[in-house]
Structures are given as C-alpha cells and as structure tokens.
Amino acid sequence: MTLPADASATDAELLRIRGFLSAFTRRQAERTVDFPGGFAALDDAYALSHGNNHVLVDGTPDPAALPGVVDELLAHLPHRTVYVPDAAVGRACAGPLREAGYTRAVVLLMRHTGPVPERGGAREVDLPALRGPVAESWRRFLPDASDEVVGTLVDRRAARLRGAADVRFLASHDEFGEVASWADLYVDPATGVAQIEDLVTAEPYLGQGHAGVVLDTALRLAAAAGATTTFLTALADDWPRHWYARRGFVAVGEVHCFERA
Known part of the structure; x- marks a missing residue:
C-alpha cells in the first residue's frame, strides 16, 4: 500500500478515522463488553450479522490471549469476527488468530483528497x-x-x-x-x-x-x-x-x- 508523502498529516487523519470507527461501533451496538485492548459490540436483534456482533480491537491487546478472549465474548454466536483498525496491531495478532482457525482480509481506509464535486443528483x-x-x-x-x-x-x-x-x-x-x-x-x-x-x-x-x-x-x-x-x-x-x-x-x-x- 502506497501512502501519501506527508506522513505526519496522514497519521493525524488516520487517528481521527480510527476514533470515528470506534465511536460509531460503540454507539451503534445494543451493548458493549470491554476487555484490555478493545471491546465486543453486540446486538441480539441482529445476531446473524457479523457487522453487528464482533470484537473491535482499538488498543493493544495481548495477541496470544486474543483468540481466547474472543471465544469467551462471542460464545453465544456461531461466528467469530475481529476487526483491527491498526495495521501494526493487526499484523501482531495475525499469527495467533491464524493458528486458531481465522482467515484474514485487509480493508483499506481511503480518505477523499480531491475537490468537492460540483454536482450530485442523488x-x-x-x-x-x-x-x-x-x-x-x-x-x-x-x-x-x-x-x-x-x-x-x-x-x-x-x-x-x-x-x-x-x-x-x-x-x-x-x-x-x-x-x-x-x-x-x-x-x-x-x-x-x-x-x-x-x-x-x-x-x-x-x-x-x-x-x-x-x-x-x-x-x-x-x-x-x-x-x-x-x-x-x-x-x-x-x-x-x-x-x-x-x-x-x-x-x-x-x-x-x-x-x-
């Protein structure tokens, strides 16, 4: 992934975006359960939705302990989903989660840098x-x-x-x-x-x-x-x-x- 040349500006934007994602997830959830390094966002009304029942790692958890923490927090669900918005933390957690049977996908956070469009229509x-x-x-x-x-x-x-x-x-x-x-x-x-x-x-x-x-x-x-x-x-x-x-x-x-x- 190629990042913009102005790394300090990029870092500041990234922190704001991560903060938004964490806050949005907490507010959207029916309930949350905190653990060292993150929290589980849960909603029994949408139990089949991974996007409404998952673990968000927004801090620095113990990677080796994370699979067990997720199993405990999501024990009532047939799926396990973990989102890590910090790439370095995600890489650190990848090994233990892979050994626990998880697959990984990488999603890019993309910020708009061009001019605001002059026309809309929707x-x-x-x-x-x-x-x-x-x-x-x-x-x-x-x-x-x-x-x-x-x-x-x-x-x-x-x-x-x-x-x-x-x-x-x-x-x-x-x-x-x-x-x-x-x-x-x-x-x-x-x-x-x-x-x-x-x-x-x-x-x-x-x-x-x-x-x-x-x-x-x-x-x-x-x-x-x-x-x-x-x-x-x-x-x-x-x-x-x-x-x-x-x-x-x-x-x-x-x-x-x-x-x-």
Missing part, C-alpha cells in the same frame, strides 16, 4: 425505500444465504441510525423512480469526520453512472455538514479501490478483518 431516502433493492443485492452477493440471513442484513441498517449524530441514506433513481444505486452517509460534526458506507448499485443499472452520482452527492453533503475528513473502506484486493482512487480517494490505513465460521 437524494435522501428512508429505509423502506431501500428494503427491496438491498435484499436483491444481498441475494446476488450471497446466493446461498437463507431468507433469515438476508432479512437480518437488510433490517440491520436501522441500527446505524444510532451510530452518528447525522446518518443519511442516499439513492440515485432511474427515470421511472426506481432505486438504482445507494449508500449510507455518517457525519460526526463534533470531530469533522464523515464516512461513506455500503455504496452498491443494483445489477440492472451497473455501468450507468449511478454509483458516481451517489458518491458525489455524499461528498457534497458531508462537506456541507462540516466534515473536513471524509473516508470510505474498500477491500485491498478488489477492483473498487481503483475506482475510488480515480475519484480522489487515497489509502491512509488498513483494517485487518479476521473471521472464523
């Missing part, structure tokens, strides 16, 4: 407007998932309303008013940090520019709400990171994501 929508399109997208991404799992992945969006002071759901529509592409926008005016999350385009509308419309609108709204740092996440080994880079996003850090079924 509009804010409510959750019911997204239920159908989001359900269809999950069936596309997870064709073997049960209706219960898909329902959980759709319904969990409601919990995100707790995560930040300003949470908006944005969508671009076709000429008939059907939702074509969508994303979440979370803004914390107190810290000036915003996150764009879950940018997805419905399959019939791929390649028609709807995702760009949603992204540009989110960037405009974030700036208007006072955000001076706007970021999103992208898998390090997948194509969207390159699309985001062409639109002014630069990788400033990594989240190491560990999972065990």
